[in-house]
Amino acid sequence: MDQYQEHPLRLRINGQDREFSVQSWVTLLDLLRERAELTGTKKGCDHGQCGACTVLLDGKRVNACLTLAVMHDGREVTTVEGLADGEQLHPLQQAFIDCDAFQCGYCTPGQLCSAAGLIAEGEAKSIDDVRELMSGNVCRCGAYPQITQAVVQVMGLDGGKRAGEGEKPFTTGAVLA
Ligand code: FES
Ligand code: FES
Numbered sequence: 001m002d003q004y005q006e007h008p009l010r011l012r013i014n015g016q017d018r019e020f021s022v023q024s025w026v027t028l029l030d031l032l033r034e035r036a037e038l039t040g041t042k043k044g045c046d047h048g049q050c051g052a053c054t055v056l057l058d059g060k061r062v063n064a065c066l067t068l069a070v071m072h073d074g075r076e077v078t079t080v081e082g083l084a085d086g087e088q089l090h091p092l093q094q095a096f097i098d099c100d101a102f103q104c105g106y107c108t109p110g111q112l113c114s115a116a117g118l119i120a121e122g123e124a125k126s127i128d129d130v131r132e133l134m135s136g137n138v139c140r141c142g143a144y145p146q147i148t149q150a151v152v153q154v155m156g157l158d159g160g161k162r163a164g165e166g167e168k169p170f171t172t173g174a175v176l177a
Contacts, residue, residue, distance in 0.1 A: 008021055010074055013038065024068065027064065028055070028069045029064035044106070044107070054114045055077055055078060057076070059117070061114050099149045101146035
């Protein structure tokens with residue numbers, strides 16, 4: 001087989017039908033950033049370890065760097081660009097602003113998509129659950145308490161606490177555990 005052969009690919013990205021012709025080794029992340037020109041989704045490690053590339057695939061969160069685009073013909077992708085409703089920010093986006101849940105912002109698109117997926121999954125019932133289920137999303141700036149606070153605020157698990165208030169001491173090790 002010709003390794004340079006291209007394959008037709010149709011995706012619905014952020015509500016728009018898009019068509020591509022891609023070689024089989026192109027990751028979903030590279031397709032989104034370089035072919036679809038949606039650079040909101042970030043490349044961090046490119047090895048499935050940081051979560052910066054998290055997008056929603058048919059509503060479920062995936063690391064876009066770990067999956068090949070050609071595997072997903074006909075599926076629906078939501079990136080950070082697709083979270084807002086026109087000018088209306090997604091509640092998570094607003095909460096991240098309100099809680100100051102970022103510093104450099106590089107991890108933020110992945111954090112937002114991961115949090116949207118987490119909420120849709122319905123598994124998280126506590127702040128500890130949120131920490132555990134967001135543990136695949138690394139923040140090198142260490143904004144974890146604020147990120148957690150933003151997510152639990154949207155989920156209504158907040159209890160009225162401010163960011164970091166009454167939380168366990170937080171370390172990167174705990175996040176990755
Ligand atoms: S860039 Fe995909 S997990 Fe790090
Ligand atoms: S805000 Fe900088 S890496 Fe998370």
